[in-house]
Every structure is written in C-alpha cells, then in structure tokens.
Amino acid sequence: MKLLEFSDWTDVQTQQIVVLPRLEEHGALVSSPGSALPHVLHQINDTRVYDWSLEDILNLLKQQAPLRLHVSEDDNDSASTVEKNEILVVEDEESGEEKKDCDDSSILSKATNITLPFSPMSELSSWTKRVVSETSKQVNKYKQQQQQQKQPLGVVSLFLQSNTGAFLSLQQSSTQEITNTSLLIIRKSATEPAGNDIIRSCQWYAKADDEEWRIVPGAIHTAFQPSADLAGHFLRCVVHLTDSSSLTCHTETKIQMVPTLFQGIRQATQKATGYSSVCMVNNVTFRFSISRADSGCALRVEQVLADHSTQVVHEQLEGAHVSLASYAAPKDFQLHLPFSENDEENHSLLYELADQEGIVSCQALNRLGRESFLIAFGIANYHGDASSCQPSMILYPATVDRLSSTPSLPETLDTNHEPTSTSKVASDETTRSTTPPRSPIPPSTSSVTPPRSPIPPIPIQRSTSLDTRPHGPNEQLQQQLLELQRQNVELQKQNKQWQNEKAVLQAVIDARENKLEDAQQEIAQLKGQVEAQEKSESERQDRRLVELKSALEQLTKELQEKDSLIATVQADCKALEDKYQQGQTIVEAHQQEHAALTMKLQKLKAERCHFKQKNESLQKEIAVICKNGRTIRQVEKLIADDAARQQEVALLRQQKKEALTELEHYRTAYQEAKHAQKMAGLDLDVTRLLERNAELERLVGELTEFVEAKESQLETVKRVNEALQAEIHSLAQANMSNNDI
Numbered sequence: 238m239k240l241l242e243f244s245d246w247t248d249v250q251t252q253q254i255v256v257l258p259r260l261e262e263h264g265a266l267v268s269s270p271g272s273a274l275p276h277v278l279h280q281i282n283d284t285r286v287y288d289w290s291l292e293d294i295l296n297l298l299k300q301q302a303p304l305r306l307h308v309s310e311d312d313n314d315s316a317s318t319v320e321k322n323e324i325l326v327v328e329d330e331e332s333g334e335e336k337k338d339c340d341d342s343s344i345l346s347k348a349t350n351i352t353l354p355f356s357p358m359s360e361l362s363s364w365t366k367r368v369v370s371e372t373s374k375q376v377n378k379y380k381q382q383q384q385q386q387k388q389p390l391g392v393v394s395l396f397l398q399s400n401t402g403a404f405l406s407l408q409q410s411s412t413q414e415i416t417n418t419s420l421l422i423i424r425k426s427a428t429e430p431a432g433n434d435i436i437r438s439c440q441w442y443a444k445a446d447d448e449e450w451r452i453v454p455g456a457i458h459t460a461f462q463p464s465a466d467l468a469g470h471f472l473r474c475v476v477h478l479t480d481s482s483s484l485t486c487h488t489e490t491k492i493q494m495v496p497t498l499f500q501g502i503r504q505a506t507q508k509a510t511g512y513s514s515v516c517m518v519n520n521v522t523f524r525f526s527i528s529r530a531d532s533g534c535a536l537r538v539e540q541v542l543a544d545h546s547t548q549v550v551h552e553q554l555e556g557a558h559v560s561l562a563s564y565a566a567p568k569d570f571q572l573h574l575p576f577s578e579n580d581e582e583n584h585s586l587l588y589e590l591a592d593q594e595g596i597v598s599c600q601a602l603n604r605l606g607r608e609s610f611l612i613a614f615g616i617a618n619y620h621g622d623a624s625s626c627q628p629s630m631i632l633y634p635a636t637v638d639r640l641s642s643t644p645s646l647p648e649t650l651d652t653n654h655e656p657t658s659t660s661k662v663a664s665d666e667t668t669r670s671t672t673p674p675r676s677p678i679p680p681s682t683s684s685v686t687p688p689r690s691p692i693p694p695i696p697i698q699r700s701t702s703l704d705t706r707p708h709g710p711n712e713q714l715q716q717q718l719l720e721l722q723r724q725n726v727e728l729q730k731q732n733k734q735w736q737n738e739k740a741v742l743q744a745v746i747d748a749r750e751n752k753l754e755d756a757q758q759e760i761a762q763l764k765g766q767v768e769a770q771e772k773s774e775s776e777r778q779d780r781r782l783v784e785l786k787s788a789l790e791q792l793t794k795e796l797q798e799k800d801s802l803i804a805t806v807q808a809d810c811k812a813l814e815d816k817y818q819q820g821q822t823i824v825e826a827h828q829q830e831h832a833a834l835t836m837k838l839q840k841l842k843a844e845r846c847h848f849k850q851k852n853e854s855l856q857k858e859i860a861v862i863c864k865n866g867r868t869i870r871q872v873e874k875l876i877a878d879d880a881a882r883q884q885e886v887a888l889l890r891q892q893k894k895e896a897l898t899e900l901e902h903y904r905t906a907y908q909e910a911k912h913a914q915k916m917a918g919l920d921l922d923v924t925r926l927l928e929r930n931a932e933l934e935r936l937v938g939e940l941t942e943f944v945e946a947k948e949s950q951l952e953t954v955k956r957v958n959e960a961l962q963a964e965i966h967s968l969a970q971a972n973m974s975n976n977d978i
Contacts, residue, residue, distance in 0.1 A: 455563030
C-alpha cells in the first residue's frame with residue numbers, strides 16, 4: 238500500500254519543492270494544512286491520497302517555508318488504515334544505510350536527499366506526470382520571480398533623503414550618518430513611495446542606550462525630521478498597514494547634530510556675549526542671549542521694539558529649560574521659566590505671556606533657528622567642560638516621568654508579516670510583554686478572548702448586608718464596601734470590553750471565511766482556464782514544431798551552400814595572402830633604402846649649416862679689417878710690405894736703443910756740466926748751450942714715443958695678417974668656390 242503524505246517542517250533546509258495540485262482528476266480533493274493530522278480524501282487502487290489546496294501551497298511559497306512531499310511503500314495489503322503523520326528520512330545510497338522513520342527534527346537536518354521518491358511512477362497516468370513536471374517548473378519560475386523582486390508587495394522600509402534628493406535605504410547601508418537636519422521617510426523603494434493604500438498609520442519612537450522606547454510626540458507621519466533633543470538616541474517607526482498587519486523600521490546609528498553648526502554654537506556660548514537668537518512669543522519679538530554660568534544656563538532676555546531697538550526684560554535668568562511639545566511644528570518649542578522670589582521678575586512681560594505653570598510657547602524664525610537654540614541651550618546646561626561636548630552626545634536626557642509614561646510597543650514583524658524577535662531595538666522581556674495593536678493573521682476566538690471571570694457573589698452579598706446595617710463607627714467596613722463597589726464597576730467594564738473585542742474578532746473571522754470561500758471559487762475557475770490554456774498551448778506547440786522542422790531542413794540546405802562558398806573564398810584569401818607577403822618584402826627593402834638616404838641627407842644638411850656659420854664669421858672679420866673704406870687689395874699690399882716694415886722696425890728699435898744710451902750719456906754729462914757751471918759760475922753762452930741740449934733731449938723722447946706707437950700698430954697688423962693667412966689656407970684646402978665666400 239502506498240501512502241502519499243504532506244508535512245511542514247520549518248527546520249529542514251531544502252530548495253526543491255514538488256507540488257501535485259491536479260490530483261483531483263484522479264479522485265483527490267483539497268484539504269487544509271492546518272489540521273493536526275492529514276485527512277484521507279480518497280482511495281485509488283489501495284492508495285490513500287492526501288493533498289493541500291493550491292492557495293495554501295502558494296501562501297507557503299510566499300512565506301518561503303519548506304514543503305516536503307513523501308511517498309512511502311508498504312507491501313502489506315492488510316496494513317492498518319489508521320491516519321498517521323510520520324516523516325521519511327532518505328539517506329545517501331552510497332552510504333548503504335537503511336531507510337528509517339524518525340520523529341526527531343534534529344535528524345532531519347542530516348538528511349542528504351529530500352526529494353519525492355515516487356515508487357513506482359509508472360502507475361500514475363502520463364497526464365499526471367506531465368502536470369507534475371509543468372507545475373514544478375511553474376513553481377520554480379514563481380520562486381525566481383519572487384527572489385528577483387527587491388521588495389515584496391506591501392512591504393515598506395526606512396529611507397534617508399540625501400542633499401541631492403535621492404533616497405538611500407538604511408536597511409542596505411546601515412552606516413549612513415543621520416543628523417538633526419536629515420529627513421527620514423517610509424517608502425516602498427527608492428523610486429516608489431508608500432501611499433495611503435498601503436500604510437494606515439505610523440508612530441515614531443526614540444530611546445537612548447540604557448532607556449526604554451518612548452513615543453515621540455507629534456511624529457505620526459511617514460516623513461520625520463529629528464531634532465537636537467534626540468541627539469544620541471536611536472529611532473524606531475512602527476507602521477500599521479492597511480491589511481491589519483504591522484512592521485517595524487529602526488536606525489542602526491544614533492542621531493547626531495550637524496558638526497559645523499554644533500562647533501560654531503559651542504564657541505559662541507563660551508564667549509561673554511553668548512549665543513543670540515530671535516524668537517516670537519504671542520506676536521512679541523524677543524532676543525535670547527544664551528551663555529554659560531556657574532549654576533547652568535544663563536539667559537539674557539531683550540524685547541525687540543518696532544524701531545529695532547531692544548529693551549532688557551531679564552538681565553540674567555537662570556534655572557530655565559527647554560522642551561518640544563510636538564514634532565509636527567518645525568519652528569515651535571516651549572521655554573519653562575523658573576519662579577523667582579523676586580516679585581518684579583515674576584511680573585515681567587515674559588512671565589505675563591507664560592501660562593500658569595510658567596511655560597512660554599516660543600516660535601523661531603525657521604527650523605534652523607530652533608535647532609540652533611536647542612543646541613546652545615543644551616551646551617549651556619552641560620555640567621562638564623564645554624569643549625568636551627560632542628555632536629553625538631545626549632544634551633536632553635529623558636526624565637523619569639517621560640520614561641514611566643512610555644506606552645508599550647507592538648510586536649516586531651519581519652518582511653513576511655510574521656512575528657519575530659528584535660534584539661537590536663528592544664529587549665526580549667519587552668518584546669514578550671508587549672502585545673500588537675493589530676495582528677497580521679487574526680487568531681481564533683478561543684485563543685484571543687480570555688475566559689470570562691464572573692463577578693463573585695460573595696462581595697455582592699457582603700455589600701448588601703453592609704447596606705442593611707446601621708452606620709456605626711466602623712469606618713473600615715465602609716471603606717471596604719466602597720472598594721468592593723468600585724471593583725464591581727471595573728469588572729463590569731472589563732467584561733463589556735471583552736465582549737466588544739470578541740464581537741469585533743468574530744466579525745473579522747467571518748469576513749476572512751467569506752474571503753476564503755470566494756478565493757476557492759476563483760481557484761476553481763482558474764483551474765478550468767488553466768486546462769483550456771494548456772490544451773491550446775499544446776496545439777500551438779505542435780504547429781510550432783512542424784514549422785521549426787521545415788525551417789530546419791531549409792536552413793540545412795543553405796548551410797551546405799554556404800560551406801562550399803566559404804571553401805572558395807578561403808582559397809582566394811590564401812592567394813591574396815601570398816601576394817601580400819611578396820609586396821611586404823619589397824616595401825621593407827624600399828623602406829631601408831629610404832632610411833639610408835634620409836640619414837645621408839641629414840649629414841649634408843649639418844655640413845651646410847656648419848659652412849654657413851663659418852662664412853658669416855669670416856664676413857664679420859673681413860668687415861672689421863676692411864673698415865674705413867679699405868679694400869682687399871690694400872690689405873694684400875699691407876701684407877706684402879710687412880717684411881720691409883719689420884726690417885724698418887728692427888732698425889728703428891736698434892736706433893732707439895742707441896739713442897736712449899746716448900741720451901743717458903748726455904743727461905749725465907749735462908748734469909755734471911750744470912753742476913760744474915754752477916760751481917764755476919759760467920757765462921750766458923754756456924747756459925744757452927745747455928738749454929739747447931735739454932731741448933734736444935726732449936725731442937729725442939718724443940720721437941721715442943712715436944716709434945713705440947708705430948711698433949704697436951705693426952704688431953697688430955702682423956697678427957691680423959697671420960690670422961688672414963691661416964683662414965685663406967684653410968679655405969683653399971676646403972676647395973670652396975668664390976660664391977661660398
């Protein structure tokens with residue numbers, strides 16, 4: 238006997254899912270997978286068949302839950318027909334171990350083969366085999382399409398809008414920096430927003446490291462921009478969808494203030510003048526100057542008059558603090574004023590604009606002005622060193638009252654709308670203690686509606702008996718009576734509330750059952766359409782196959798013709814390639830010859846340039862020699878007379894030497910004669926003779942100087958002549974023509 242069973246094990250990891258949704262043609266109907274034990278639907282040839290509906294199978298596929306289908310054989314025809322829900326574990330055939338039944342889910346994870354072992358498949362009809370294979374293909378295709386989708390339908394996530402307007406997903410990139418000017422938006426994707434048809438409502442929460450989640454007042458929209466009082470906190474958004482389910486989005490990084498704005502305000506608060514900000518209070522303009530004091534923040538409040546002048550309202554106001562009443566107004570904040578012992582300060586203009594609790598509703602010029610005011614106020618109230626303040630630190634810690642009034646959070650849901658534990662956002666104890674306001678799948682009435690606790694009759698009888706007694710001095714009994722009456726009223730209210738909840742849940746269950754009936758009718762219609770579509774598709778595939786066969790024959794003939802043409806073209810290509818090789822060798826020889834000629838031409842051009850430079854230098858030297866109208870012939874004549882001139886110079890030098898010797902002799906004689914004349918007292922003639930002698934000596938000196946000048950000129954001409962002779966000799970050796978000079 239063959240047993241066809243279905244079972245759902247969420248701890249078994251498998252990628253192969255086999256579905257038999259069409260077995261009703263052979264007598265199998267549909268059954269619910271939520272039943273405790275599989276139900277015997279029909280019996281075919283000693284075969285009992287169990288099946289799930291197609292809708293339930295698709296729901297499991299959407300939830301990506303593993304599905305196992307087992308077919309086990311039992312040769313005993315008299316086997317018991319008792320229903321059972323056993324699991325068949327199939328080991329590797331190579332290991333040689335026997336198949337065995339087990340109830341422990343830990344052994345299932347060791348199974349190496351989790352497939353559908355039909356035994357034997359030949360007993361099923363061919364139509365059933367084809368339906369099984371086609372259905373398996375459709376299921377695999379459906380799974381691939383679901384995996385290719387980035388986000389399932391109806392699931393939203395948290396995005397951060399950048400300065401360029403693009404939306405960055407905080408789930409894919411958890412390291413994005415979030416500041417008090419960032420804009421967080423709940424969207425379906427970066428290109429598709431989430432409208433009212435998906436999101437019913439949402440609520441934002443915030444928490445620090447060691448705190449519990451608390452509601453952010455006024456943050457009930459899909460878009461949220463954190464403020465400076467949330468610096469150092471994590472954010473969380475609980476989204477309630479239109480299908481009565483909910484999910485949670487949270488940030489992985491803490492909120493921090495804009496670093497540049499924070500540093501500028503921190504430096505301003507450390508100055509004596511402090512940080513100034515203009516705000517409106519009931520259409521009255523005030524200027525607040527925030528600075529640090531020993532006791533905390535010090536406020537200097539000035540009223541701005543119509544002529545833009547200021548009037549001091551408070552010189553130094555200490556003990557005030559700031560808070561946000563709602564995040565819906567981007568420019569509003571509340572200033573809590575301290576009550577002073579000085580009556581004059583309590584009756585100032587600012588206190589008159591405050592309410593009875595000393596709260597002033599202020600409005601900044603813009604959101605940046607409000608954020609700057611909050612940052613400056615938080616830095617001024619910081620008890621430590623202001624230079625140690627960081628943009629990511631908590632400047633506004635949550636008070637005990639705010640934490641104690643924190644409401645419970647709904648249960649965290651994953652993308653498949655199933656409850657999961659979220660350790661990143663809340664602790665396990667908080668998650669277990671919270672109850673979701675909207676359940677994704679309405680439970681049964683017995684699981685939701687608590688057992689009614691009827692009012693005990695004893696307190697009622699006791700209260701009646703107490704009423705009949707006379708009022709005595711026993712006040713304790715009267716207090717007990719009042720307490721019992723109050724408890725009675727509360728129990729009645731709670732009972733009424735439970736009855737209302739039960740009615741609502743029963744209505745939801747009825748609506749779901751109606752939807753399921755409609756879905757089953759629609760599935761039956763779809764099955765008929767699928768059968769007609771399969772028949773038409775089969776006929777179309779047959780016609781297509783005939784067309785493809787004829788096209789294949791034609792293409793085969795064309796392929797043979799193309800092969801012969803390709804052989805001819807290849808022979809022509811080979812001949813052309815030989816010609817190309819010959820031409821290539823000729824071109825290489827011409828290229829070598831061209832390179833040699835090019836090298837020779839370069840050498841000739843270099844020699845020509847060298848000779849041109851020499852020509853220019855000779856022309857310059859000849860121009861220097863032939864200045865003052867001299868010609869080449871005159872120069873040649875000077876060269877020819879050079880030998881005679883050298884002889885004359887040598888003679889003149891000798892004469893000069895002799896003249897100098899004689900001059901020296903005459904000079905000494907003249908000195909002696911003059912000395913002797915002076916001693917002997919010579920006459921006038923002798924004196925004249927001596928003067929004439931002196932004149933002759935002077936004349937000889939001038940002639941000597943003239944001869945030396947002539948000698949220097951001759952030396953210069955001699956050197957020029959030698960240079961010209963050497964140049965003429967080199968030109969003659971170079972065989973230069975007259976045109977090259």
